[in-house]
Every structure is written in structure tokens, then in C-alpha cells.
Amino acid sequence: MRNSLDWTPYRRSTVGFDRLFDFLENTGSADNYPPFDIEKIADDHFRITVAVAGFKNDEIDITAQQNMLTVSGRKAATKEGEERKLLYSGIATRAFERRFQLADFVRVERADLADGLLTIDLVREVPEAMKPHKIAIGGTQHVLEDKKEAA
Structure with missing residues (x-):
């Protein structure tokens, strides 16, 4: 669409x-699987919550590279003798990969999995050199006077 x-x-x-x-x-x-929420916790703190019902910690991979966060999941193969006889299967357990474009200076702080929800906390940390700062007007006049005195 x-x-x-x-x-x-x-x-x-x-x-x-x-x-x-x-x-x-x-x-x-x-493809809108798995569903997710993005919330703003504070000015520089965000949280992504992904619904991953049925997945365990070792079946989910979270990778942050440059400005891209990738969350992927793959169910482990069932062990022999653990065959399940489902009458109805409504819980999606297919493999997935969800990508999130991150803004500059955003890093992953931590990730947790509880109650079928994967929460990923993000923090924006702008380096001091990139933050706005005041520029003095007429600051070049002092530099010129210092050069004249030195000559």
C-alpha cells in the first residue's frame, strides 16, 4: 500500500x-510480524517493545550496527520424542527479522525478555562537541589585537 x-x-x-x-x-x-511498540520514556530515552510470544532468550538475536537495530528470532528445532500434537495452532512461531532505523548517537542500553515481550531500551547520547554552544560576537577582534601586539 x-x-x-x-x-x-x-x-x-x-x-x-x-x-x-x-x-x-x-x-x-x-509484513507486520512481530508487532511492536515504540515509546518515548524521556527526552533522550526510548523503548521498543516487541511481542515475541513463544520465543526464548537463546532464540532471539539483537544486533546494533551503525544506525540500524535488527531483531531476529528463530525457533529451535524440537528434540526427538517431543513431538507436539496440536489441535489448533494460533501462536505464531515462524522466524522473523525486524529492522529499526536509529537516529544518530542512539545506542542500545539494555534488552529484557519477560512475559512474551522483548523490551529494548535506547538512549541518545550526543557528544559534547555536537551539542549547541554560544558563539561570542566580536571574538575575532581580540585575536587580531593579540597578533598586532606580538609583531
Whole structure:
């Protein structure tokens, strides 16, 4: 399903958000398994919750690489003699891979699995050099006067 919104007016008035608009235009993914929530806990703290009912810790893999977080799961093969005779199977246990695009300076703090929900806590840590800082007006005049005195 294609997104019916036209993002062109917003693209013209923003700088550096091209990836965001590309993401919004391409969100019509047909595969929505497993379901997930993304919540904002604080200004620089986020949580992704993925419903992974039936999966154990050792059947789930979480990988963070650059600006991409990948959560994948694969059920372990059943052992011999443990054959189950299901009358109805409604719990999805198929293999999955879910990718999340992370913003710059966002890192995975921790992950927990409880009650069929995988929670991944994310923290944005902007380096001091990248934070906004005040620039003094007329600061170059002092540098020029120091150079004149040295000559």
C-alpha cells in the first residue's frame, strides 16, 4: 500500500531530513510480524517493545550496527520424542527479522525478555562537541589585537 500523502512541501522547508521522509514514504510494508511498540520514556530515552510470544532468550538475536537495530528470532528445532500434537495452532512461531532505523548517537542500553515481550531500551547520547554552544560576537577582534601586539 502506497502512502497517499505528498511530502514535497515539507521537503522544501527542511534540511537534512531526507532519510525521514524516505522512511515515511516507504512504510507500506506488508509484513507486520512481530508487532511492536515504540515509546518515548524521556527526552533522550526510548523503548521498543516487541511481542515475541513463544520465543526464548537463546532464540532471539539483537544486533546494533551503525544506525540500524535488527531483531531476529528463530525457533529451535524440537528434540526427538517431543513431538507436539496440536489441535489448533494460533501462536505464531515462524522466524522473523525486524529492522529499526536509529537516529544518530542512539545506542542500545539494555534488552529484557519477560512475559512474551522483548523490551529494548535506547538512549541518545550526543557528544559534547555536537551539542549547541554560544558563539561570542566580536571574538575575532581580540585575536587580531593579540597578533598586532606580538609583531
